[in-house]
Amino acid sequence: MSHIHIPDGVLPLWLWGLGWLVTLVLVGAAGKLAERHDMRRKVPLLGVTAALMLVAMSSEIIPIAYHVNLTVVAGILLGPVLSIVAAFIVELILALLGHGGVTVIGLNTLIVAAEMIIGWTLFRTFVALLSRKRAGVAAGMSTVITLAITTTALVGIVWLGGSAATARETGALDPADLSFTNPFTEGVFSVGLFSGGEADAPSAPADSTQSAASESNSLSVKRFAAVVYTLGPLGWLFEALITAAIVRYVTRVRPTLIFSGALAEKERRIPGDEAGGL
Amino acid sequence: MHIGAVDESATLGRSWIHTASPITKLVAFALVLAAAVVSWNLLVLAGLLILLVSVATTARLKPGLAYSLAAYPALFAGVFAFASAPNVLTGLIIVMKAAVAGLAAVTLILTTPYPQVFAPVQRIVPGIVGDALLMTYRSTFLLLDKFSNLLTAIRLRSGLRGGHPLRSARATSQALGGLLLYSFDLSQRDYDIMRLRGYQDRLKTSLPRGATPARDAFLLAAALLALATSIVWRLGAAVLNPYSWLVLLLPLAALIAAALTSRRAL
Numbered sequence: 001m002s003h004i005h006i007p008d009g010v011l012p013l014w015l016w017g018l019g020w021l022v023t024l025v026l027v028g029a030a031g032k033l034a035e036r037h038d039m040r041r042k043v044p045l046l047g048v049t050a051a052l053m054l055v056a057m058s059s060e061i062i063p064i065a066y067h068v069n070l071t072v073v074a075g076i077l078l079g080p081v082l083s084i085v086a087a088f089i090v091e092l093i094l095a096l097l098g099h100g101g102v103t104v105i106g107l108n109t110l111i112v113a114a115e116m117i118i119g120w121t122l123f124r125t126f127v128a129l130l131s132r133k134r135a136g137v138a139a140g141m142s143t144v145i146t147l148a149i150t151t152t153a154l155v156g157i158v159w160l161g162g163s164a165a166t167a168r169e170t171g172a173l174d175p176a177d178l179s180f181t182n183p184f185t186e187g188v189f190s191v192g193l194f195s196g197g198e199a200d201a202p203s204a205p206a207d208s209t210q211s212a213a214s215e216s217n218s219l220s221v222k223r224f225a226a227v228v229y230t231l232g233p234l235g236w237l238f239e240a241l242i243t244a245a246i247v248r249y250v251t252r253v254r255p256t257l258i259f260s261g262a263l264a265e266k267e268r269r270i271p272g273d274e275a276g277g278l
Numbered sequence: 279m280h281i282g283a284v285d286e287s288a289t290l291g292r293s294w295i296h297t298a299s300p301i302t303k304l305v306a307f308a309l310v311l312a313a314a315v316v317s318w319n320l321l322v323l324a325g326l327l328i329l330l331v332s333v334a335t336t337a338r339l340k341p342g343l344a345y346s347l348a349a350y351p352a353l354f355a356g357v358f359a360f361a362s363a364p365n366v367l368t369g370l371i372i373v374m375k376a377a378v379a380g381l382a383a384v385t386l387i388l389t390t391p392y393p394q395v396f397a398p399v400q401r402i403v404p405g406i407v408g409d410a411l412l413m414t415y416r417s418t419f420l421l422l423d424k425f426s427n428l429l430t431a432i433r434l435r436s437g438l439r440g441g442h443p444l445r446s447a448r449a450t451s452q453a454l455g456g457l458l459l460y461s462f463d464l465s466q467r468d469y470d471i472m473r474l475r476g477y478q479d480r481l482k483t484s485l486p487r488g489a490t491p492a493r494d495a496f497l498l499a500a501a502l503l504a505l506a507t508s509i510v511w512r513l514g515a516a517v518l519n520p521y522s523w524l525v526l527l528l529p530l531a532a533l534i535a536a537a538l539t540s541r542r543a544l
Contacts, residue, residue, distance in 0.1 A: 007355045007376030009315035031404025043406060043477075044468035047413025048421070048461040054281075054414070055421045056454065073458070085407050089414050096387045096395060097284070098347045098380035102311055158362065220362050227361035245451030250458055257462065 008101035011161035019106030023088060026113070030084040046082055049074050050089045057094065072143045072243050075116030076123050079261050083116035084109075107157060111150050119146040127259070135258060136248030143240040151232050159221045281418050283343050287388040293337040295385075297489035298497055300394035307386045309501035313508035314378040320367065321522035322511050323374040326504055328529035330381040335536040339388050344381070347388075351380035397483040409481045417464065424460055428453040 034042055056070040075083050091108040094100050100108055119142050126138035251258050288296075295303070310326065317323055334344050355376030356369075363369035387395065392415050400408030432449045507525060511518050 006358050007351060007372055008311060008379040009317075009375045010358075010372055027407060028404060031407045034406050035404060041469050043409045044413055044417075044465040044472065045462075046406070046410035047468070048417045048465040050410065050414040051417035051421050052458060052461050054418050055425055055457070058422070070454070077458075085410060088407065089411050092399070092411065093414060093418075096383055097281075098351050098384045098387075100351065101376070101379055102383065103315060220364060224358070224362035227357075241447065242451050242454065245448065246455045246458060249452055249455035253455075253459060257459075 006101065006104060006158070006161075008103045011104065011107075011157070015157070015161045016103045016107060019104065019108075019110060021106070023106040023109045026084050027088045027109070030081045033081050034085060042082065046078070046086055046089070049078055049082075050086045050093075053086070053090050054093060057090075057099070068239055068242055069112075069115070070243070070246075071112055071115040072119030072123065072139065072146055072239075073246055075118075075120040076139070076247070076258060077261060078116070078120075080117045080120060083120065084113045087113035087116060111153055111157075114153065115146050115150045118149060119143065122146060132251070132255070132259060135251045136244040139247035140240040140244035143243045144236050147232070147236040147239060151228055151236075155221065155225045155228060158224050281415075281422060283340070284347075284387055285392065285419070287339060287343065288391045291337065291339075291389060293389070294490070294493050295333060295337045295389045295497070297493075298389075299487055299494050300390050300485050301398070302494040302497055303386055303390055304395070304398060306497050306501035307382055309498075309505045310382045311379055313501075313505040314375050314382070316505070316512050317375075317508040318371060319508075319511050319515070319519065319522055319525075320371050320374060322508055322525050323371060323378055325507070325525040325529045326378045327374065327381065328526065328533050329500070329504060330378065330385060332529065332532040332536040334381065334385055334388075335533070335540050337385065337389055338540060339385070344384055344388060347384045348377060348381040351376040393483040394485055397485050400481075400483060405480050412481050412483070413468065417461070417468075420464060421457060421461055425453065425457050428456055 053070050053074050056068045058067070071087075074086060078086055088105075088109045091100065091105045091112060095102045095105050095108075122142035122145055123138055126141055127135060130138055247258055310330070313326055314323065317326070334341075352373050355373045359369035359372040363372055393412060396408070396411050396415070399411065403411075429450070432453055511522065511525065
């Protein structure tokens, strides 16, 4: 569940601002760590791995609004430090292509980076437990668990933002009779340009009618969680099968890439028929 | 994803917005985005969308490309709205916000070559991040091309068939695996080339100035006006909401003017 497909302006400022802040600190620290050694080799590697994720994300399964991410594969190849940088790059490019909001780049980066790092950790643990011969199974299991965790994180983000993204003035159009009248004439407004919590303002009288109106206008986290946990597992399973197949294939052809990471290979490779006679 | 077409539009376009300063376009984009973030008024958001359609029309962007890219975030926002919005109107606003932000981002990327968009980012992030950003964009073209060739090869050898989903999935996974191996060889070649060309831990990009300062100023003024309108209608919602339809007048006039201008240009 790599991206938060929530548009700009739905989540409150404190939440997406915090996401940006944490992301910038993490990307800065990861960038400095990565620059310490062999940077000339890491730049193209980061570039192609992030590009690989972008190519995978360009294939979308419309009915369940899901696309392959290859985050776990990329995490296995890059390791935790470079994963943070790759996640930021991918999210920045996707946002500029209109795929995901700009304000949520920070939160998206955190989720994708978490996916890559958790996937990397779980894969290594499962390979140690199951043996290298079962790398495909280990990758599939890691993917399902990782996506379940990050999907829960996504629901948590919506829950955090849900109460603030409530009961705003929705314009002149009244949804009940489609007339152009002000739907909030009871003085429930307090100015909060980015917070959006007009109905939750402390200055507003907290009678039962208003709190009921506020509740009815808030984002339904329960409904969101129900939809995500119903459709999500299909996507997790699909992603796990693809990830397992890719890892199994690469393990047969070039095992060092999977078990030691992309930077471990020192010998030169002559490009040939990498698809193995497809 | 139509990255090749995006780059072609950004590089070969010659409209007034293509020749505007990249910094101006980035600032204008940020202002329009802020306007979409601030507003929870359907008609104000509709006005922003119409304004962006006018800009896209005068920039002579390919409608199929621009609007299909902008519709993508709207589609996902629709799923989110369906899952969580308390009523139809709020759901519509969520989708509209996504469409406005998406079309603003798409207009920026379709009128500005990617090194110019990434250049300001490159100056504030660590060297490896900025350089990898440029390498990613370049590598994406190569990998998309290679992936497309691999899929064609599989199709020709009957690996992709509607009646055999498991066989197709297996073939596609192997193609992705092959692509992964190809991508690492590509990174090794890039490394060799960068080493030969004396790469010193920084790929330098320059930011050109706008061809016409007056047009830059007009673009900024329009974006500022959009943000100001959004803020005013948010602050004075209690009084101004019944008059929200007024917000549509200027964008509609801009759209008519844009349509007439582009028809004359044809």
